[in-house]
Structures are given as structure tokens and as C-alpha cells.
Amino acid sequence: MLATALSIAALILSAVTFMLGYRASRATERRSRMPVLVFVYDNEDGWTLRNVGNGPALNIEVAQKVVTGERPGYWAHPVRIPPLGRDGKIALSWLAHDNLHGLGAVYEDFLGADEGTSGRVYTVTCGNDRNVVRPGRHLPRWAEKEITAKWRTLRPESTVGEEPSS
Incomplete structure (x- = not known):
């Protein structure tokens, strides 16, 4: 049970980190052409x-x-x-x-x-x-x-x- 909860938490953290990184890279790319x-x-x-x-x-x-x-x-x-x-x-x-x-x-x-x-x-x-x-x-x-x-x-x-x- 604990292993499953840790796996789910790691998956959620990875998804949030990916989304924040993606948004930051798009904003940086946009500013570089502004x-x-x-x-x-x-x-x-x-x-x-x-x-x-x-x-x-x-x-x-x-x-x-x-x-x-x-x-x-x-x-x-x-x-x-x-x-x-x-x-x-x-x-x-x-x-x-x-x-x-x-x-x-x-x-x-x-x-x-x-x-x-x-x-x-x-x-x-x-x-x-x-x-x-x-x-x-x-x-x-x-x-x-x-x-x-x-x-x-x-x-x-x-x-x-x-x-x-x-």
C-alpha cells in the first residue's frame, strides 16, 4: 500500500514538474521573439x-x-x-x-x-x-x-x- 502511494505521488510530482518546465520554456521562447x-x-x-x-x-x-x-x-x-x-x-x-x-x-x-x-x-x-x-x-x-x-x-x-x- 505504501509503495503504491509513493508511486502515485512520484507520478503526480513528475507530471507537475513537466508542466511547469513546459510552460517556462514556452514563455522563455516567446520572450526571445518578442x-x-x-x-x-x-x-x-x-x-x-x-x-x-x-x-x-x-x-x-x-x-x-x-x-x-x-x-x-x-x-x-x-x-x-x-x-x-x-x-x-x-x-x-x-x-x-x-x-x-x-x-x-x-x-x-x-x-x-x-x-x-x-x-x-x-x-x-x-x-x-x-x-x-x-x-x-x-x-x-x-x-x-x-x-x-x-x-x-x-x-x-x-x-x-x-x-x-x-
């Missing part, structure tokens, strides 16, 4: 967005955050930029040397393809030279007509605090 975007400021070129992670970032939307005035916390001027591969970067030329507003970007990875689902969503925000990357969408969802394509961007003539035109 994109991580950060905002970088350069005195000559202004703002750039860099992928310091290991996987491509897809469906990237960049926006400015109003931090003072009548609408603090309001996200404005969303711009969609092309995908960024590992070590990729893109100049955010329409932002120039703006240091009055926060910045944010929402992006997806391609890892959902492993499970046949859409990619996981991440948000990076930057204010006071501090980048914070979080899982999930933490910026508003904009209608497609509110999002400008990168190739159509010029330095916005309007102020960031204005409502987007409809």
Missing part, C-alpha cells in the same frame, strides 16, 4: 522609435499625449508606421524635437500565429525620458479615418490639444 519598442531622443534628429527586442513589431500606432492645458491626458495625432524588425528604427519626423508632450505607441507581435490567433498587443509610453512597456492596449482605439499613415505625415500645423477633425 518585440520591445522604445522612444529615443537624439539632439540632431529628434525622436525615433527603436525595436530593441528580438521580434518584429507590427501594426504600430504612435500618438502624442497632452500633459497640460484644457485636456491633460488626451491622446492626439495617431500615426501608423511601417513594421519594425529586430534592431529596426524609424525617425518620427513629424514630432521633430517636441518635448512638451508625452509619447505612446501600440503595437503587436506575430507570436499569435503559433496558436492561430492575432498577435499580442503591447503599449510603450514615454514621458520625462522614461519608457514604460506594458502588455495590452493602453492608448485609445481610433477610427481608421483618424489615423494618418507615416508617409502622409508633415509637421502638424494644429496644436496637439485640438480635437481631431472629423
